[in-house]
Amino acid sequence: MPRPKHAEPKLVNIEINGIALQVPEGEYLVDAAKRVEADVPVFCYHKYMEAVGMCRMCLVDVGYKQPDGSVRKMPKPQASCTLPCSEGMVAWTETEQIIKDRKAVLEFLLINHPLDCPICDRGGECPLQNNTQFYGPSTSRYIEIKRHLPKSLPLSDHVMLDLERCIQCGRCVRFTEEVSGDAQLAFLFRGAQTQPHTFQLTEFNSRFSGNVIEICPVGALTSRRYRFRARPWDIVTQKTICTGCSNGCNIYLDSRGGEMVRINARENPQVNETWTCDKGKFQPNIMRAPNRIQQPMIRKDGALQPVEWHEAYALILERFQDERDKGGVNAVAGFAGQRMTNEDLYLFQKLFRAGFGSNNIDHRLTRYQGDLNKDLYTPLGTFAPQNEMRDLEATSLIFIFGSDLIDEQPMVYLRARKAWHRFGVKALVAYPVPTEAEHFAENALRYQPGSELALASGLLRALLGLLPAEKLDGIEGLEKIRDSVASCDPGWVEAQTGVAPGVLERAARMIADSPSMMLLAGEKVWNHREAQTLIHMLTQITRVTGNADKEEGGLNLMPLAANGQGAIDMGALPNQLPGYRSLAEKASLEAVWGCTLPTEPGLASDAMFQACLESSVKCLYIAGANPVAEHYDPTLAARAVQSVEFLVVQDVLMTETAQYADVALPACAFAEREGTYTNFERRAQRTWQAVPPTGEAKPDWRIFSELLLRLTQQTPAFNPREVMKEVGQVFPAYAACAYDHLKDQGVRWQQG
Amino acid sequence: MIAEIVNDVVKPIGTGFKTTLRHLFKPKHTVNYPEAKKEQFPRTRWRHVLLRYESGLERCIGCSLCAGACPVRCIFVEADDNTDQQRYSPGERYAKRYEINMLRCIFCGYCQDACPTGAIVLREDFELADYTREAFVYTKEMLLEPLPVQEEI
Ligand code: SF4
Ligand code: SF4
Ligand code: SF4
Ligand code: FES
Numbered sequence A: 001m002p003r004p005k006h007a008e009p010k011l012v013n014i015e016i017n018g019i020a021l022q023v024p025e026g027e028y029l030v031d032a033a034k035r036v037e038a039d040v041p042v043f044c045y046h047k048y049m050e051a052v053g054m055c056r057m058c059l060v061d062v063g064y065k066q067p068d069g070s071v072r073k074m075p076k077p078q079a080s081c082t083l084p085c086s087e088g089m090v091a092w093t094e095t096e097q098i099i100k101d102r103k104a105v106l107e108f109l110l111i112n113h114p115l116d117c118p119i120c121d122r123g124g125e126c127p128l129q130n131n132t133q134f135y136g137p138s139t140s141r142y143i144e145i146k147r148h149l150p151k152s153l154p155l156s157d158h159v160m161l162d163l164e165r166c167i168q169c170g171r172c173v174r175f176t177e178e179v180s181g182d183a184q185l186a187f188l189f190r191g192a193q194t195q196p197h198t199f200q201l202t203e204f205n206s207r208f209s210g211n212v213i214e215i216c217p218v219g220a221l222t223s224r225r226y227r228f229r230a231r232p233w234d235i236v237t238q239k240t241i242c243t244g245c246s247n248g249c250n251i252y253l254d255s256r257g258g259e260m261v262r263i264n265a266r267e268n269p270q271v272n273e274t275w276t277c278d279k280g281k282f283q284p285n286i287m288r289a290p291n292r293i294q295q296p297m298i299r300k301d302g303a304l305q306p307v308e309w310h311e312a313y314a315l316i317l318e319r320f321q322d323e324r325d326k327g328g329v330n331a332v333a334g335f336a337g338q339r340m341t342n343e344d345l346y347l348f349q350k351l352f353r354a355g356f357g358s359n360n361i362d363h364r365l366t367r368y369q370g371d372l373n374k375d376l377y378t379p380l381g382t383f384a385p386q387n388e389m390r391d392l393e394a395t396s397l398i399f400i401f402g403s404d405l406i407d408e409q410p411m412v413y414l415r416a417r418k419a420w421h422r423f424g425v426k427a428l429v430a431y432p433v434p435t436e437a438e439h440f441a442e443n444a445l446r447y448q449p450g451s452e453l454a455l456a457s458g459l460l461r462a463l464l465g466l467l468p469a470e471k472l473d474g475i476e477g478l479e480k481i482r483d484s485v486a487s488c489d490p491g492w493v494e495a496q497t498g499v500a501p502g503v504l505e506r507a508a509r510m511i512a513d514s515p516s517m518m519l520l521a522g523e524k525v526w527n528h529r530e531a532q533t534l535i536h537m538l539t540q541i542t543r544v545t546g547n548a549d550k551e552e553g554g555l556n557l558m559p560l561a562a563n564g565q566g567a568i569d570m571g572a573l574p575n576q577l578p579g580y581r582s583l584a585e586k587a588s589l590e591a592v593w594g595c596t597l598p599t600e601p602g603l604a605s606d607a608m609f610q611a612c613l614e615s616s617v618k619c620l621y622i623a624g625a626n627p628v629a630e631h632y633d634p635t636l637a638a639r640a641v642q643s644v645e646f647l648v649v650q651d652v653l654m655t656e657t658a659q660y661a662d663v664a665l666p667a668c669a670f671a672e673r674e675g676t677y678t679n680f681e682r683r684a685q686r687t688w689q690a691v692p693p694t695g696e697a698k699p700d701w702r703i704f705s706e707l708l709l710r711l712t713q714q715t716p717a718f719n720p721r722e723v724m725k726e727v728g729q730v731f732p733a734y735a736a737c738a739y740d741h742l743k744d745q746g747v748r749w750q751q752g
Numbered sequence B: 001m002i003a004e005i006v007n008d009v010v011k012p013i014g015t016g017f018k019t020t021l022r023h024l025f026k027p028k029h030t031v032n033y034p035e036a037k038k039e040q041f042p043r044t045r046w047r048h049v050l051l052r053y054e055s056g057l058e059r060c061i062g063c064s065l066c067a068g069a070c071p072v073r074c075i076f077v078e079a080d081d082n083t084d085q086q087r088y089s090p091g092e093r094y095a096k097r098y099e100i101n102m103l104r105c106i107f108c109g110y111c112q113d114a115c116p117t118g119a120i121v122l123r124e125d126f127e128l129a130d131y132t133r134e135a136f137v138y139t140k141e142m143l144l145e146p147l148p149v150q151e152e153i
Helices: A029-035 A096-110 A127-135 A171-179 A210-215 A309-327 A342-355 A410-423 A452-466 A478-484 A490-497 A501-513 A531-544 A564-569 A587-593 A605-613 A634-643 A700-712 A720-730 A732-737 B002-024 B065-069 B110-114
Strands: A011-016 A019-024 A059-065 A071-073 A089-092 A159-161 A185-188 A195-198 A221-223 A236-241 A250-256 A259-265 A297-300 A303-306 A332-336 A397-401 A426-430 A443-445 A517-521 A554-557 A619-623 A646-651 A663-666 A675-678 A683-687 B048-050 B075-081 B093-101 B120-122
Touching (some): A029 A089, A171 A185, A210 A221, A210 A259, A236 A683, A297 A309, A309 A332, A309 A619, A309 A646, A309 A663, A309 A700, A332 A342, A332 A605, A342 A564, A342 A587, A342 A619, A342 A675, A397 A410, A397 A501, A452 A478, A452 A490, A452 A501, A490 A501, A517 A531, A564 A675, A587 A720, A605 A634, A675 A720, A700 A720, A720 A732, B065 B075, B065 B110, B110 B120
Parallel strands (some): A332 A619, A397 A517, A517 A554, A619 A646, A646 A663
Antiparallel strands (some): A059 A071, A059 A089, A236 A250, A250 A259, A297 A303, A297 A663, B075 B093
16 A cells, blocks of 8 residues: 555554653554653664564563553563554553663673774764663673674675674665665574675675665674774764765765765655665765866966966956857857756856856756757646655556666665555556666566657557546547557557567556556656657656646656756756746846846757857856766767867866866865755755865855856855845745755755 | 171071081982983873784774873874784774874873773873974874884794
């Protein structure tokens, strides 16, 4: 059963340590105890995994109220982590018996524990240390020789296993079975030799292996990257978010003396629960990359020479204004990167629109560069994903279309898998080759690469045949839709896509039978040759199945890079202003900015690069992007940046694109500055500065704001907080995302 | 008049010299520093030393507990893995860098208390003056006691 989104939980009356309280029925006693601040120590229990009751650390005394008012106590202590609360439950967490039991459990765990805390990476933040200190015996009665097992046994490039320290809580094993689903780890052997390892003692090969390091309650699983780098009291912990993909996982970034040493997950039940993917957790330290741009540089005599910031600014403004005055507003263009924050993107487009009077701005590296304002993505009224992460648990069918989910959106993958595993949500996958998501999908459509449109049309046609007439009633333009796919019969679809009619029929039936469906569309859609038509087709599928105005269903075209969504919201587009306004609606923006804006639409990225080749665009400003490596057509991008007359590249690293720059500006990496990112579910989330900037690097927004100051003589924004305030003025939906509202967990902006 | 002078001037001077004279024949408390030095108490806490085991291996395992215990945060420890080819201390971990900023140190001896292996100790060398600030950052090489002399076989 999918988890209903707005269910009112039934409350029951219980009593803990004499305090009466109401909790949702079925909540585990160990969690209920937290509400009255009664501390119940645990080892094996983890909030986001099923309780198994393996370690017995969480024992409490429990009784039940009888009809006559007396309390009948259970004869033995109970494991509170597996005990759901029910009406009339009475619990005591600090009785003499319990205190004795905890001591005994800990003494037992420590019989064979090496207690090499001084060299253990967990020391100082170790649940076993803490519990022993608070609840354990001060000395041990055992003087026998301890068990010896391999120490520092590498499980993979990331994870190190110390078998002597393992307390067999099973968290790591359960994680790979329940959460990541790769079932890589298992308990081998029996008795004192029991150990978690891969089945065949091979390498631990998982995309989420870093999580077991964090959930292991002892120092048995440690990070090889962090190994011996620091102790907990050496480091400074800063909350921020990961910018590896558009999921925006909440993380803690730990640094020692200004050097990043590790990344840990930060809990956000709405986004990443408490997980990270290995790509993010073990990301290379970009702050200390050898090829960082350290100071502003100008090309002189064929080589980039360091200069002062003001010289670089002067040159950029001189060239840009010069060319614009000579060749018109189309002689200058800007390309925005999706690694930039909302504030950066907003000021970048403001620099071009208000500063240079040009609409030539884009951020898209994909083949799809159509008009986002056309009514092709109608469900929400805007070109933005419809659902949020936890809708995955509430929907009845997850349709993954053209996305290798585990690679593109690792957290969506985990959540989709959880929805299937915990709540029985069905999944359907359409991708040219087998993907990880197929292992929980009920049905998989493997089609010929590039035939997504034919597949979607075939599905739509089949759906129109299968859906009951009353459901289709009232769908606007139904006849037109029917006509448009009339020729896409299963035979034609098989010829085009290679999907057999039976398979297609089964998939269509799955969709037709599901009360709600969340469509997750990915890279194959963004890069399709006829992406606009394809997105239109997916919209129609969403509409005819009635998901367009559902809360727990809808169409989600997931951005491929960290702030792809923010770039659209902030109007880093040639034909769209911030807040999904068309160019015709520029009046409100003009009022805020105090200038007149161009009406003529600018060039989308392909056209922009083409114009560079034809040298009608003379000056190109690339900020935070590396089109030479990341554009879907790298040759075009490479030729464009080589041939354009004047190229400014502003980035963290000396990328392939920056090699060709005439002016290279150093930008701060994500952990060296603050800002906000909007993730794929439209959630604006804050980042905080964790380490000092390298060299002369400045945050992108400051560079734009300093350029803008020289151009318009208006008071510039002094910090990202002010920029966000201005964004809230021009795009009211973002007013809810002002810094004061964002807190730790971020805010999802809502249209209307 | 004369009686006054004797009473007020000569007598006090005489008394003073008598005391001096008496002390000339008593045992002395001062020493002729720096030529001569006083013996330090056995538990006196001055300059740190990093000790070794008899085998020559370093006692320090780079655990940073001393740095954590230090109230003025003047100790910096950076650890690394021991390998079988390059072994500095018993076990897996050793201190690659070990530095104490002597300008900050208040000689409280907490590091010595915290050390699980008895590696860092405060000993009797109290002559710590120097000319530059940099010279007061004592490195591991400066702190480590010399290798025990190998006896010729
Ligand atoms: S796991 Fe915890 S108790 Fe065990 S050695 Fe490491 S720090 Fe000490
Ligand atoms: S390795 Fe850690 S998480 Fe896994 S069973 Fe042992 S103690 Fe538990
Ligand atoms: S001196 Fe002792 S406390 Fe300090 S790092 Fe070395 S072993 Fe640890
Ligand atoms: S936490 Fe309850 S048995 Fe382990």
